[in-house]
Every structure is written in C-alpha cells, then in structure tokens.
Amino acid sequence: xxxxxxxxxxxxxxxxxxxxxxxxxxxxxxxxxxxxxxxxxxxxxxxxxxxxxxxxxxxxxxxxxxxxxxxxxxxxxxxxxxxxxxxxxxxxxxxxxxxxxxxxxxxxxxxxxxxxxxxxxxxxxxxxxxxxxxxxxxxxxxxxxxxxxxxxxxxxxxxxxxxxxxxxxxxxxxxxxxxxxxxxxxxxxxxxxxxxxxxxxxxxxxxxxxxxxxxxxx
Amino acid sequence: xxxxxxxxxxxxxxxxxxxxxxxxxxxxxxxxxxxxxxxxxxxxxxxxxxxxxxxxxxxxxxxxxxxxxxxxxxxxxxxxxxxxxxxxxxxxxxxxxxxxxxxxxxxxxxxxxxxxxxxxxxxxxxxxxxxxxxxxxxxxxxxxxxxxxxxxxxxxxxxxxxxxxxxxxxxxxxxxxxxxxxxxxxxxxxxxxxxxxxxxxxxxxxxxxxxxxxxxxxxxxxxxxxxxxxxxxxxxxxxxxxxxxxxxxxxxxxxxxxxxxxxxxxxxxxxxxxxxxxxxxxxxxxxxxxxxxxxxxxxxxxxxxxxxxxxxxxxxxxxxxxx
Numbered sequence: 001x002x003x004x005x006x007x008x009x010x011x012x013x014x015x016x017x018x019x020x021x022x023x024x025x026x027x028x029x030x031x032x033x034x035x036x037x038x039x040x041x042x043x044x045x046x047x048x049x050x051x052x053x054x055x056x057x058x059x060x061x062x063x064x065x066x067x068x069x070x071x072x073x074x075x076x077x078x079x080x081x082x083x084x085x086x087x088x089x090x091x092x093x094x095x096x097x098x099x100x101x102x103x104x105x106x107x108x109x110x111x112x113x114x115x116x117x118x119x120x121x122x123x124x125x126x127x128x129x130x131x132x133x134x135x136x137x138x139x140x141x142x143x144x145x146x147x148x149x150x151x152x153x154x155x156x157x158x159x160x161x162x163x164x165x166x167x168x169x170x171x172x173x174x175x176x177x178x179x180x181x182x183x184x185x186x187x188x189x190x191x192x193x194x195x196x197x198x199x200x201x202x203x204x205x206x207x208x209x210x211x212x213x214x215x216x217x218x
Numbered sequence: 219x220x221x222x223x224x225x226x227x228x229x230x231x232x233x234x235x236x237x238x239x240x241x242x243x244x245x246x247x248x249x250x251x252x253x254x255x256x257x258x259x260x261x262x263x264x265x266x267x268x269x270x271x272x273x274x275x276x277x278x279x280x281x282x283x284x285x286x287x288x289x290x291x292x293x294x295x296x297x298x299x300x301x302x303x304x305x306x307x308x309x310x311x312x313x314x315x316x317x318x319x320x321x322x323x324x325x326x327x328x329x330x331x332x333x334x335x336x337x338x339x340x341x342x343x344x345x346x347x348x349x350x351x352x353x354x355x356x357x358x359x360x361x362x363x364x365x366x367x368x369x370x371x372x373x374x375x376x377x378x379x380x381x382x383x384x385x386x387x388x389x390x391x392x393x394x395x396x397x398x399x400x401x402x403x404x405x406x407x408x409x410x411x412x413x414x415x416x417x418x419x420x421x422x423x424x425x426x427x428x429x430x431x432x433x434x435x436x437x438x439x440x441x442x443x444x445x446x447x448x449x450x451x452x453x454x455x456x457x458x459x460x461x462x463x464x465x466x467x468x469x470x471x472x473x474x475x476x477x478x479x480x481x482x483x484x485x486x487x488x489x490x491x492x493x494x495x496x497x498x499x500x501x502x503x504x505x506x507x508x509x510x511x512x513x514x515x516x517x518x519x520x521x522x523x524x525x526x527x528x529x530x531x532x533x534x535x536x537x538x539x540x541x
Contacts, residue, residue: 119308126268126379127322127369128297137321141312217311217353 004186009176014196017172019090020162021200024097025155032102032154033147035061036109037135043110047121047131061103069100070164077168093170097161105154112146113139145216152208156201173197219377219409220244220267225276227262235274236262238433246376249403249410251420251441253456254430260413263430264379267411268300269293281376298326301370305382307362309354315341315365316350322372340368344398360391367398371406378402380412384419396423400508417456421445421507429453442507446475446514447539471500472528473541476513480535486517489530494522516541 039061041047042054067075073096077087080095116139124138140147163174173193181190221243228235237259244250254260265271266278269285278285283296309318319337328336341347344364354362363383370378380399384392400423402408414420420427420441427445428438431452437444448454474486481504490497502515519527531538 117306117308117311119304119306120310122270123302123304123308123369124321124325126270126297126300126302127325127373128294129322129325130294133325137324138310142310144312215312217313218355 002188002192004180004184004188005192010173010192010196013171013173013176013193016090016170017159017162017174017197017200020093020097020165020170020172021155021158023090023094024101024158024161025151027094027098028101028105028154028158029151031098032105033109035102035106037113037140039106039110040113041131041135047134061106064099064103065107067100069096069161070167072096072100073164073167088169090165090170090172092168093162093165096168097158097165100161101154101158104157105150108150108153109143109147112143112150115146116142145212148215149208149212152204152212155204155208159197159201159204173200219246219281220250220411221277221279222263222266223277223279225266225273225278227259227266227271228274235433237266240276240433240435242428242435242438244409244411246409247403247407248425249399249412249423251424251427252411252413252430253415253417253420253427254413255415255452255456258430259433260415260430261381264381264411264413267377267379268297268302298322298373299375300377300379301373301375302379302381303363303366303370303383305385307354307359307366307386309362309365309369311354314351314353315346315357318354318365319368319372322369326373328373336372337368340371343371344368358391359387360394363387363391363395364398367395367402371402375408377409377411380410382414383412385414385416392419393422399423415456417445421505423508425508429456442477442510442512445507446477446512447537471516471518471541473539474513474515474517474531475537475539476515477535477537478510478512481511481513485531485534485536486515489527489534490519490522493524493527493530495519495524495527496521 035057039054039057042050042057076096076099080087080092083095084091086092120138120142121134124134129137160174162170162172163178165172166175166178173196177190177193180186181193222240225237225240226235227237240263252260252263262271266273266285267280269288273286280296281299283292285296288296310321313321316337319340320333323333323336338347338350341350344367346361346364346368349357349361354365357365384395387395396419399410403410412419412424424441426439427441428435429444429450429452430436436450437448437453444453445457448457476485486497497517497519500516500518502513504511504513506512528538
C-alpha cells in the first residue's frame with residue numbers, strides 16, 4: 001500500500017512546510033498589517049485622507065498581487081540573495097512568499113478596518129483622540145476579529161504557495177506531492193502528502209475560527 | 219457658551235446647503251434643544267459645535283473659541299472639554315464598560331493610577347456601578363446610553379452634546395435617560411445641547427428650543443412659548459402630535475392656555491358662571507413643561523357675554539387665542 005513512501009522524507013517535507021509557513025506568515029503579518037492600516041487611513045473620507053499616496057500604494061499592492069507566484073519566485077532571486085544570502089531552500093523561499101502574501105493580507109486588513117462602525121471612530125474623534133490614539137485605541141481593537149480571520153485566510157493561501165517553492169528547492173509537502181506523487185505516478189505519496197496538507201489547512205482554519213470567536217464581543 | 223453667527227454649511231456635491239444663515243446662542247448652564255424633521259440639518263448643526271464639521275461661512279464659538287479656525291491640536295483640546303453622546307451609543311464593542319469609560323481618560327493623558335477610581339466614580343454616577351466588567355453587547359439600550367454618558371463626562375466637560383440620544387430607546391428608557399440628563403444639568407451646571415425629532419424630549423428637559431427646517435432656524439425661544447404657541451407651520455406639525463390637540467377645530471373655537479398655578483384654579487367655571495356663557499371643551503391637555511404645569515384647552519363659548527368672558531380670562535392670566 002505505502003510501498004513508495006519514505007517516512008523520513010515526509011517528515012522532513014512536513015517540517016520544511018511548517019518552517020516556511022511560520023516564517024512567511026510572521027513577516028507577512030508584520031508588513032501587511034501596517035500596509036493595510038495605511039491603505040485604510042489614506043482612503044477617501046478617512047482620518048489621513050491622501051489621494052495620491054492611497055492610489056500609489058493601492059497600485060503597488062495590485063501589481064504584486066497580479067504577478068503569478070512562480071514568476072515572483074524567479075524575478076525575486078536577486079533581492080532574495082540580498083536579504084537572506086541565498087535564493088535556495090527554505091530560507092530562499094521565505095522572501096518571495098512574504099512579497100506574495102503581504103499585499104494580499106494588507107487588502108484583508110483594509111477590508112476588516114472598513115467594517116468598523118464609523119460611529120465608533122466619530123465618538124473617538126469627538127473625545128479629542130489623535131489619529132494615532134484612534135488607530136491603537138479604537139480601530140485595531142474593534143477590527144481585531146477581522147484581522148485575525150484575515151491572517152487565517154493568508155496562512156492557508158501560503159500553504160498552497162509553498163507547494164510552488166519547490167522551484168527554488170525549498171522542499172515541503174506540496175513539492176513532494178508534485179515531484180513524486182504527480183511526476184512519478186506514486187499515488188500513495190500523493191495521497192499521504194495531500195492528507196497531511198488537508199490536516200494542516202483544517203488545523204489552521206479551526207485555530208483561526210476559535211481565536212476569532214474568543215475575540216468577538218458582539 | 220456656544221454661539222452661531224450667520225453660519226452656513228454646504229457639503230461638496232450637494233445641491234442645497236445643509237445649513238443656511240443660522241444664528242443662535244446657547245447660555246451657560248441651560249438645556250438647549252434643536253428640533254426638526256430628518257434632513258433638516260440638526261446633525262450638521264450639532265457637529266459644528268465640536269468641529270466634527272467646519273462651517274462653510276460664518277463663525278461658531280464654543281467656550282470662547284472659534285471652532286472653524288482651530289488647528290488640529292487646539293481642536294482636540296477643545297473636544298476634551300465637550301462631551302458627546304450618540305443615537306447608536308457608539309461604544310467600543312471590544313472593550314468592557316469600564317474600558318470604554320477609561321478610553322477618553324487615556325486619550326487625555328490622565329495618569330493610570332487615577333483612571334480606575336475615576337471610572338468607578340463615573341459609573342456610579344450613571345447607576346452602572348455593578349456593570350463595569352460587562353461588554354456593551356450584554357447591556358440593554360438604556361444601559362449602553364448610560365455608558366455613553368459616563369464616557370462623555372469622563373474629562374469633566376462644561377458642555378454635553380446629545381445627538382438623538384434617546385431616539386433608539388423605548389419611551390420608558392427615554393424618560394430615565396432624560397431624567398439623568400436633567401439631573402446632570404442641575405447638579406453639575408452642565409450646558410446641554412440636544413437634537414431630536416421628538417417634541418416630547420424638548421418638553422421634558424429643555425429650557426429653550428430652536429426649530430430647524432431645511433437648514434434654517436424658523437422659530438426659537440423659551441420652550442413653553444414655542445410649544446404652546448407655535449407660529450411656524452413646521453413647529454405646529456411637530457407640536458400637533460405631542461400636544462394631543464386636534465388640528466381641525468370647530469369654527470369660532472378658542473384656545474385657552476393656563477400656565478403655572480393658574481392651571482389648577484377653577485377659572486373657566488367661575489367666569490362662565492359670572493358671564494352667563496356656556497362652554498364645551500373640544501380638546502385639551504394638562505401636563506408639565508419641565509417642572510412647570512400647564513393646561514391647554516380648545517373650547518367653544520356660546521350664549522351670554524362672550525366678549526366679557528374673554529376679557530376676564532385674559533385678566534386672570536389665561537392666554538386666549540383663536541384656535
């Protein structure tokens with residue numbers, strides 16, 4: 001039944017996937033969250049309305065989001081070398097993963113912030129709160145469930161991006177599925193890797209949903 | 219305390235101005251009401267007071283400061299002296315009652331050690347001492363508005379702005395919130411500006427009122443005067459429901475208005491007897507405007523010496539008008 005399966009390879013691939021996921025998710029949130037906040041604040045009728053800045057940021061985000069991830073992986077090689085000293089392996093995969101996912105997460109953050117009741121922002125303004133106090137004291141706490149839900153969606157999108165990271169030799173479960181399961185017709189490898197990916201996605205969604213429920217006070 | 223001098227406000231892409239040539243003064247320590255139908259410009263008017271909107275023309279002075287001319291920092295400083303409550307409460311759903319009330323204190327830079335006791339004091343003031351650790355979603359509408367009031371009072375404002383503060387509440391809760399506002403006005407000397415579309419709210423708590431229609435003040439003055447003797451059609455329409463007086467009167471009917479102690483005296487009966495007129499009461503209401511009792515009757519007088527009866531009624535302090 002599992003004739004082709006090398007459990008050590010599967011273990012290594014699982015670890016690679018988890019490391020890529022954790023690293024890229026961490027940096028995506030770190031970059032995407034402030035980017036999303038700035039996108040929101042510079043929007044029309046918002047606290048720091050700035051048409052040109054908003055248009056430029058929005059365009060930049062759209063450019064990065066429209067480049068297919070495999071292409072991004074290749075064109076980023078010089079920048080990746082500069083950032084992490086190698087363009088190969090797990091470390092080499094993380095910068096392109098972040099550049100692919102951070103703009104996506106920024107949009108989700110922007111959407112979550114738009115969902116915040118305008119009245120709450122007006123109340124904070126009426127109290128004499130500065131934009132900074134409004135962002136940290138009202139906007140982010142109110143949008144937190146949406147921001148966490150966005151991180152869950154981003155994490156799951158990253159799981160499928162990591163499958164393509166095999167192009168730069170990063171390994172991982174998705175890479176195993178493509179190289180052994182698909183290209184060498186080893187159905188058992190395909191089944192096991194896909195099941196493990198499914199378990200990972202299920203686990204992420206479950207944890208994310210739990211966290212959102214815990215944070216929601218509505 | 220607050221003064222509008224020929225204030226106009228036109229929003230971009232709007233065909234008509236939201237406010238047009240509004241001039242009014244709110245005295246320190248009074249409860250001032252602005253009433254009008256939706257779209258009359260009430261929300262814009264109240265938002266000009268704390269600079270949430272800036273006037274297109276004219277000057278708004280709040281606590282001595284020209285709101286339209288303040289820079290961002292000075293405007294924030296002014297807003298900390300002006301509390302505001304809202305129709306939909308606008309509480310932070312992610313924070314507890316105590317944290318909601320603590321937020322404006324943090325914003326104003328009050329030292330942490332003082333925030334806890336101050337929050338407890340404010341919640342006790344609005345009767346929510348035991349709800350500090352609940353979240354807004356766990357409270358009733360009236361309780362949410364009490365949190366809103368505690369939050370608005372946190373930095374000891376001189377002025378409280380009420381934006382349709384009772385419009386989302388049931389009649390009984392509305393009464394309780396209005397009583398609380400009256401109490402705060404009396405005990406803290408708080409100047410209150412409230413906007414509403416309900417004449418009952420004005421009648422219960424306001425000293426003076428301005429009636430707003432299509433962006434202009436069409437009538438203003440002491441509440442009893444405006445409420446009992448409305449001049450403008452819009453005011454009449456707003457009063458008609460609240461006053462319980464039928465709009466269609468019998469020809470020749472008179473409207474008699476008794477105020478103060480006269481409300482409880484048998485003036486009409488005595489004068490009818492002396493002058494030999496018969497009267498029939500067509501409609502009427504005896505109630506209070508704030509703490510002052512009043513009675514307003516629509517009567518028709520027949521037989522006897524009607525002219526003398528009218529004269530004696532006027533002499534007794536009853537206002538007689540053609541209904």
